[in-house]
Amino acid sequence: MKTVCKAQWTGAWLGSLLLITSHSPLRADHATPPAGSPPDSAAVHAPKAVDQIQALIREASLALLKEGNGRFVAGQPRHPNQDASRRSLTVSEGQKPFATILACSDSRSPVETLFDRGVGELFVVRVAGNVADETQVATIEYGVEHLGTPLLVVLGHSGCGAVSAACKGGELHGHLPALISRIQPAVAKARAAAATPDRVIPTAIQANVWQQIEEIYFQSSIVREKVREGALQIVGGVYDLEKGTVNWLGAHPNQEALLSQADAAERESALSAALKARAESPARSAGGADGGTDAHGHGDASQTPAQGTQHEPDLLRSLLPIREVKARSPQPEHPAEEHQPEHPSPGPHH
Ligand SMILES: [Zn+2]
DSSP states (O other): OTTSOHHHHHHHHHHHHHHHHTTOHHIIIIISOOTTOOHHHHHHHSOOHHHHHHHHHHHHHHHHHHHHHHHHHTTOOOOOSOSHHHHHHHHHHOOOOSEEEEEOOOTTOOHHHHTTOOTTTEEEEEOGGGOOOHHHHHHHHIIIIISOOSEEEEEEETTOHHHHHHHHOOOOOTTHHHHHHTTHHHHHHHHHHOSSGGGHHHHHHHHHHHHHHHHHHHHOHHHHHHHHHTSOEEEEEEEOTTTOOEEEEESOTTHHHHHHHHHHHHHHHHHHHHHHHHHHSHHHHTTOTTOOBOTTOOBOTTSOOOTTTTTHHHHHHHHSOOOOOTTOSOOOSSOSTTTSOSSOOOOOOO
16 A cells, blocks of 8 residues: 555546546637737737636546546446555545535435545535535535635435425424525525426425525635635536436526625625624723714714714725625526426435
8 A cells, every 4th residue: 555655646636637638628718829819819818827727627627527427327437446555545645535515415316426436536515405504614615725626516416305395395393494494595496487386396406506505605705715716616416316417507607796795795794793792892881982883883972972983884885885685596597497307306305
């Protein structure tokens, strides 16, 4: 096991990436100026080298997943990187996964198996309904920041019991209401978009993928920063339990707007918290020297407000962009009509 050196460890991974990216359309699209262009236009059309490399890595990571799923569907898996030497190597050198994946806990959608990947390759978060609650987002942040995965996939699946339960309603026990509430916004959108009642669940499964991507954006400034840097690509997908295929949905259609809205929401939340803390501080509740101010920056008229307090509402207005939070996610324009299984919704299974 010790005969495998570090160079081989990283080299094998990058070798796979380069092999795949050598066929990527990105190479032709960005590295080569248009035919017949004057020499100076090459600099205009060529992106920064680091941007190009990041794009290649992101695309190569996704290509590795697509290729592995292709082998799985064809019944020709290679089961790569699953032997004793791989286990030893990943212990001695640490893990270097190339993708973080948020997927459902459903036992019929085993992530490493359906992508035909091995030990140390995928950083997987699995929870019923692939919901992005706080602890899932924290795990995702570890994957994309600490481990540096260039790809994050939110993967739903056909016949998801958690989404089905959210659609059907009914009494829920234990901690399930908290989980199902995370899916309800997607169900509401699906009810509005589905052509017929029997399409609500398949439509909601796709809408829930978008919903959870939005949750990740809104909860994690780390993720947003990685996406802005070009170090991370987030895509959605829906796994078909029966066919074994993944319907890749791509990036969120409103990604840029989501990034801005999430930044604004975070600034607003931070300012509100700071103002509230200031208003509730002992000095202020005792009518301190700088006057009273409530959580909304409204000064106490019975006091003579000092400089600073007077300007807090203006400060809020200047720092908070006007935003529309309504309809954060896209309505399912392609509500999985053509992508969902022939016999959707086998019922709850969690
Ligand atoms: Zn599920």
